[in-house]
Amino acid sequence: MVEMTERKKGILKAVINEYILTAEPIGSRTISKKYELDVSSATIRNEMADLEELGYLQQPHTSAGRIPSDKGYRFYVDSLIDVEKIPENFEEMIRQKYLERKKEVQNIIQVTSQMLSQLTRYTALVASPSSTEYYFQHLQLVPLEGKKIIVIVVISSGLVQHQTLTLQHRPSREELANISRLINDRLQGLPLGKIGSEVFRELEKEIKNHSIFKELYRSLLTVLTQEELSQEWGKIHLGGATNILEQPEFSDLEKVKVFLKLFEQEDILRQLLNKIPAQGLQVVIGRENPLEEMKDCSLVVADYSIQDTRVGKMAILGPTRMNYPKVIAAVNFMAEVLSKVMREED
Amino acid sequence: MVEMTERKKGILKAVINEYILTAEPIGSRTISKKYELDVSSATIRNEMADLEELGYLQQPHTSAGRIPSDKGYRFYVDSLIDVEKIPENFEEMIRQKYLERKKEVQNIIQVTSQMLSQLTRYTALVASPSSTEYYFQHLQLVPLEGKKIIVIVVISSGLVQHQTLTLQHRPSREELANISRLINDRLQGLPLGKIGSEVFRELEKEIKNHSIFKELYRSLLTVLTQEELSQEWGKIHLGGATNILEQPEFSDLEKVKVFLKLFEQEDILRQLLNKIPAQGLQVVIGRENPLEEMKDCSLVVADYSIQDTRVGKMAILGPTRMNYPKVIAAVNFMAEVLSKVMREED
DNA sequence: TCTTAGCACTCCCCGGGCTAGAGTGCTAAG
DNA sequence: CTTAGCACTCTAGCCCGGGGAGTGCTAAGA
Numbered sequence: 001m002v003e004m005t006e007r008k009k010g011i012l013k014a015v016i017n018e019y020i021l022t023a024e025p026i027g028s029r030t031i032s033k034k035y036e037l038d039v040s041s042a043t044i045r046n047e048m049a050d051l052e053e054l055g056y057l058q059q060p061h062t063s064a065g066r067i068p069s070d071k072g073y074r075f076y077v078d079s080l081i082d083v084e085k086i087p088e089n090f091e092e093m094i095r096q097k098y099l100e101r102k103k104e105v106q107n108i109i110q111v112t113s114q115m116l117s118q119l120t121r122y123t124a125l126v127a128s129p130s131s132t133e134y135y136f137q138h139l140q141l142v143p144l145e146g147k148k149i150i151v152i153v154v155i156s157s158g159l160v161q162h163q164t165l166t167l168q169h170r171p172s173r174e175e176l177a178n179i180s181r182l183i184n185d186r187l188q189g190l191p192l193g194k195i196g197s198e199v200f201r202e203l204e205k206e207i208k209n210h211s212i213f214k215e216l217y218r219s220l221l222t223v224l225t226q227e228e229l230s231q232e233w234g235k236i237h238l239g240g241a242t243n244i245l246e247q248p249e250f251s252d253l254e255k256v257k258v259f260l261k262l263f264e265q266e267d268i269l270r271q272l273l274n275k276i277p278a279q280g281l282q283v284v285i286g287r288e289n290p291l292e293e294m295k296d297c298s299l300v301v302a303d304y305s306i307q308d309t310r311v312g313k314m315a316i317l318g319p320t321r322m323n324y325p326k327v328i329a330a331v332n333f334m335a336e337v338l339s340k341v342m343r344e345e346d
Numbered sequence: 347m348v349e350m351t352e353r354k355k356g357i358l359k360a361v362i363n364e365y366i367l368t369a370e371p372i373g374s375r376t377i378s379k380k381y382e383l384d385v386s387s388a389t390i391r392n393e394m395a396d397l398e399e400l401g402y403l404q405q406p407h408t409s410a411g412r413i414p415s416d417k418g419y420r421f422y423v424d425s426l427i428d429v430e431k432i433p434e435n436f437e438e439m440i441r442q443k444y445l446e447r448k449k450e451v452q453n454i455i456q457v458t459s460q461m462l463s464q465l466t467r468y469t470a471l472v473a474s475p476s477s478t479e480y481y482f483q484h485l486q487l488v489p490l491e492g493k494k495i496i497v498i499v500v501i502s503s504g505l506v507q508h509q510t511l512t513l514q515h516r517p518s519r520e521e522l523a524n525i526s527r528l529i530n531d532r533l534q535g536l537p538l539g540k541i542g543s544e545v546f547r548e549l550e551k552e553i554k555n556h557s558i559f560k561e562l563y564r565s566l567l568t569v570l571t572q573e574e575l576s577q578e579w580g581k582i583h584l585g586g587a588t589n590i591l592e593q594p595e596f597s598d599l600e601k602v603k604v605f606l607k608l609f610e611q612e613d614i615l616r617q618l619l620n621k622i623p624a625q626g627l628q629v630v631i632g633r634e635n636p637l638e639e640m641k642d643c644s645l646v647v648a649d650y651s652i653q654d655t656r657v658g659k660m661a662i663l664g665p666t667r668m669n670y671p672k673v674i675a676a677v678n679f680m681a682e683v684l685s686k687v688m689r690e691e692d
Numbered sequence: 693t694c695t696t697a698g699c700a701c702t703c704c705c706c707g708g709g710c711t712a713g714a715g716t717g718c719t720a721a722g
Numbered sequence: 723c724t725t726a727g728c729a730c731t732c733t734a735g736c737c738c739g740g741g742g743a744g745t746g747c748t749a750a751g752a
Contacts, residue, residue, distance in 0.1 A: 027715050040725050045716070063716050063731045142484045142500050150500055154488050160496065242606040245599070253591070253599060260588040260606070287580045373744050388696050391745070409702045409744050 002050045011047050012056055013080045014336045016068045020323050023248045025065030070286035070320065077324055084329040086119075091337055091341045097342055105129065109237050112314065112338050117240025119330040122318035123246045123263075124239035127273050129311035129342075136195060136257060139220075141176040149176065151219050155192065165219045171212055179212055183220075197221075213278055236269045249296060250318045258293050273313045278303045281332055300327045302335040306342045310326070314338070348396045356383060357393050359401055359426045362414045366669050369594045371411030391617065398444045416632035419644070422668055423629045430675040432465075437683055444687055452473065455583050458660065458684050465587025465676040466663035469609075470585035473619050474689075475657035482533045482541060485566075487522040494521065497565050501538065511565045517558055525558055529566075582615045595665045596641060605637050624649045627678055632666045642666055646673045648681040652688045660684070 014035045018026045028044040031037070037044070048066050051057045059065075067211050068076070094115055100323035101107040109128045116124035138154040147170050152162045186203055187195060200217060241263050250256050262268060268291075274284055275290045276299065284299040300322075301315040314335060360381040364372045375504040376389040377383070383390070394412050397403045402418035405411075414422070440461055447453040455474045462470035493516050498508040531543060532549055546563060587609050596602050607616060614637075621636045622628055622645065630645040646668075649663040660681060662673045 025715090029715080039717095041723085042725050042727095046724090048525070049717080059716090061732060063714075065711095065715065065735080137490065138488050140488065140498070142485050142486065144483065144500070148508065152486070152498060152506065154490070154496055160508045162496065162508075239609075242603065242610060243602050245606065251599060253597060256599070256602070257588065257591050260591065264588060273500075371744090375744075386696050388698095388746095389694085389745095392695090395746080405745090407703060408746090410704075411744065 002053050004054065007037070007039075007133060008051055009080060010035075011044060012051055012068075012072060015048070015051075015057060015066060015077065015078075016072065016076045018027060019067055020321055023321060025060055025067050029074065030065070050213075055291065069141035072322060073285045073324075074288075077285065077328075081325055081328070083332075084325045086329050086333045090333070094334075095341070105108075106235070108310075108338070108341065110239075113237040113239030114335060115117065115239075116314060116316065116330060116334050117243055120316050120318070120323070120327050121240070121243055121246065122316050122322065123241050123244050124237075124314065124316055125269055126236045126237045126239070126314040127270065127312045128237070128307050129306065135189055137189075139183050139187065141180045141216075143171060143173065143176060149312055152217070153220075163219055165215065167212060167215050175212065179216070182206060192311070207242075221256045234270050236266050236273070238263055238269075244318070248318045249321065249344055255296075262291075272299075273301065273315060276301050276313075276315075278313050279310075279327065281335075283324070283328070298322050298324075299333045300324070304332045304335045304338045304342065306339070311342075348399050350400065352399075353383070353385075354393055354397055355426060356381075358397055358414075358418060358638070359422065361394075361397075361403060361412060362418065362422045365413055366667055367397075369667055370607075371406055372415050373411035376411070406491055414667075419631045419666060419670075420634075423631065423674075427674070430671045430679075432675050432679045436457045436679070440683055441687070450659065453641070454684070455581075455658075456585075456682060456689065458584040460583030461585075462660060462676060463589055464664065465680070466662050466664070466669075466673050467586070467589055467592065468662050468668065468673065469587050469590050470660065470662055471584075471615055471619065472583045472585070472660040473616065473658045474581045474583070481535055481537045483535075485526050485529050485533065487526045487562075489517060489519065489522060492516060497562070499566075509565055511561065513558060514563050521558060525562070528552060543677050557650075580616050582612050582619070584609055590664070593665045595667065601642075608637075608639060614617060617645065617650065618645075619661060622647050622659075622661075624659050625656075627674060628680075629670070629674070644668050644670075646670070646677045648677045650681045650688065657688075 011031060014031050014037070015026045018030060018034065028041040028048060030337065031044050032039060034042040034184040048057060051072075052059065052066065056075060058069045060067065086293070097111050097115060098108060101111055105128060108124050113124045113126040116126065122274065135156050136153070137156055140152040140154070141151045142152065144150055147167045148163050148164055149171060150162055150166060152160065154160055181205065186199070186206070189197070190291070200221070204213060204217075205303060244250055245256060245261060272291060276284060278301040282299075282301045284301065286298060287295050289295065289297060289299065294317075296319060297317055298320050299315050300315055301313055303310045303313045305311060314331065316322075316331055318327065357377060360377050361372045361384070364376060364380065369397045374387040374394060377390050378385060378387040394403060396479065397418075398405065398412065401415060402421055403412040404415045404418075406413060411543060443457050443461060444454060447457055455472050459470045459615040462472065481502050482499070483502055483642060486498040486500070488496045490496055490499065490510065494510055495517060496508055496510050498506060500506055529549065532545070532552075533692045536545070546566070549561075550559060587606070590596055590605060591602060595607070618637060622630060624647040626648065628645075628647045630647065632644060633641050635641065635643060635645065640663075643663055644666060645661050645663055645665050647659055649659045651657060660677065662677055663669075
């Protein structure tokens with residue numbers, strides 16, 4: 001019966017570190033030379049054969065070096081990894097980047113995805129905040145030409161949703177002012193999740209004399225309902241989508257196609273992130289992934305918060321042979337910085 | 347001295363049509379067989395040699411068939427092409443698609459790029475309206491928590507720009523109402539192009555007692571200045587970016603990389619479209635292209651209008667060997683439909 | 693003078709076979 | 723238990739030659 005020993009762990013770690021760098025199968029000679037383990041290549045060979053038997057390593061073919069298996073990576077991530085440190089001054093630099101853009105949520109998210117992909121050289125996915133924790137702040141009805149009005153809803157932390165609407169007749173300014181005052185009084189401060197048809201029914205009683213309300217109703221509901229909001233909110237920003245092309249494992253055009261097609265379908269990406277129960281930091285390796293297409297990929301996911309409430313996720317997508325120490329550090333770091341920045345926003 | 351004849355034109359057209367279909371060099375036999383020109387392959391060979399001398403065709407190497415040169419495509423597009431017809435019922439289908447989404451400008455543009463890429467199986471670029479022809483409609487200042495307010499500007503045809511702003515002190519509701527009324531009175535109906543620092547200076551005199559104005563000033567200017575607006579307005583929507591991968595000329599991964607990188611840089615795409623003086627429909631072939639990277643590509647560009655004013659452009663990007671009859675028809679068609687839909691919006 | 697059949701020639705593509713090199717597993721000795 | 727040595731295996735890269743597609747030229751026919 002083969003068992004795990006400290007030396008085996010050292011060798012496994014060495015193999016994975018080396019493989020992360022080179023993307024080539026690693027032979028016993030390389031290990032015994034580069035890492036001072038003070039044993040000969042023959043010994044390493046024996047140990048590697050054991051590690052293969054244990055399922056941590058595998059051979060692409062006889063007479064080639066070893067590469068890590070998913071199980072090997074898993075063990076590495078769980079027990080062997082030395083997470084990198086992010087240089088002190090990076091936070092300042094990134095804050096600078098945030099300041100350069102208007103402090104709008106969508107911009108912040110976009111900057112985040114860019115930074116994350118630059119930091120890691122992989123592809124970053126960042127989901128904008130999507131949460132029942134948002135609350136209604138202000139409704140504004142602005143008349144346009146003719147019978148059209150624009151419905152603007154301001155939600156906490158500066159999120160704005162708007163929609164144009166054509167009414168049956170041209171509304172007067174007072175009419176609009178009245179109705180928006182009524183609605184504002186009733187809804188102000190309510191969490192979006194609690195705004196349902198009951199609230200509207202109550203409202204309808206109060207303002208049933210305004211025929212506009214019925215027309216507004218549908219519009220408001222769509223603007224406020226999560227599904228509609230999620231168009232903008234759960235929105236996934238991709239950063240460095242083409243970075244994945246730089247990885248040697250994607251030198252095959254067919255594979256690349258599959259991925260880029262995936263990237264074009266936002267809803268799939270959204271589902272992907274949602275399926276992963278990120279609390280803190282989570283690493284999903286190879287076939288652990290919910291999508292078959294991603295069997296050669298890993299995801300490093302973290303969530304970020306506004307005021308201690310988890311509202312969104314971010315992830316790095318890269319090949320299974322990913323620089324985990326670096327990526328884990330980067331994702332952790334960005335999640336923290338983003339959470340801080342979001343808090344300051346409020 | 348070799349001269350162009352009707353028969354040469356026929357052969358050139360046949361070669362290009364065939365090459366568009368197969369992406370392989372075309373031999374004389376193929377032409378004499380598939381197209382009933384009633385001459386033997388030997389005659390075709392002579393004619394093709396002439397066409398090569400004239401610069402319309404070229405040979406990848408001796409003893410291969412001919413492929414069209416940029417000049418050949420140019421002649422084809424200018425003089426030989428039979429533009430395809432778009433089926434009658436397509437317009438209805440596309441209108442349906444428009445209706446499915448909220449009738450917001452950004453959504454309309456997105457749908458347009460999707461449709462265009464589906465229609466052609468190439469990559470579509472659609473620039474959102476960007477124009478001095480837009481005019482100011484309404485300003486709204488909404489207080490958020492603390493010292494923050496949100497500045498919302500509604501521009502003609504329902505475009506909305508907004509930005510959050512932190513003031514020196516917490517503003518009162520009346521203060522905000524007053525100042526926005528003053529600004530609205532002054533700016534209402536002004537074309538954005540005419541809103542410059544002079545207007546603001548005048549305004550400043552009127553409302554100098556409101557200390558808020560100075561703080562607002564910068565914010566308003568950025569919201570209203572084109573450069574800032576162009577963030578959203580000149581915004582390029584890509585449709586079917588990965589379609590370009592389906593083309594055999596992009597089976598080389600290096601080429602693909604160049605393109606996908608390009609697609610990630612919106613400003614470059616914007617410049618690209620701006621450099622092309624699209625009035626009606628324009629075809630840019632191969633090296634005629636302003637970007638070196640695109641020497642193997644063609645662009646078919648058209649502009650679209652709102653109320654007879656050209657406000658934006660759309661384009662199809664594909665390999666030089668592109669199905670011009672189809673693409674030209676599609677771009678023309680979508681530009682027209684979009685112009686119609688935009689008009690109905692107002 | 694233009695067209696066409698015939699033919700020799702050119703060049704690419706593709707598959708087979710061969711070699712060099714890297715890495716292994718096994719054995720036997722330290 | 724470790725290690726040196728060795729035979730073995732497998733791949734990547736290279737060269738080579740044949741088949742095929744297509745050409746240009748020539749000379750004969752309309």
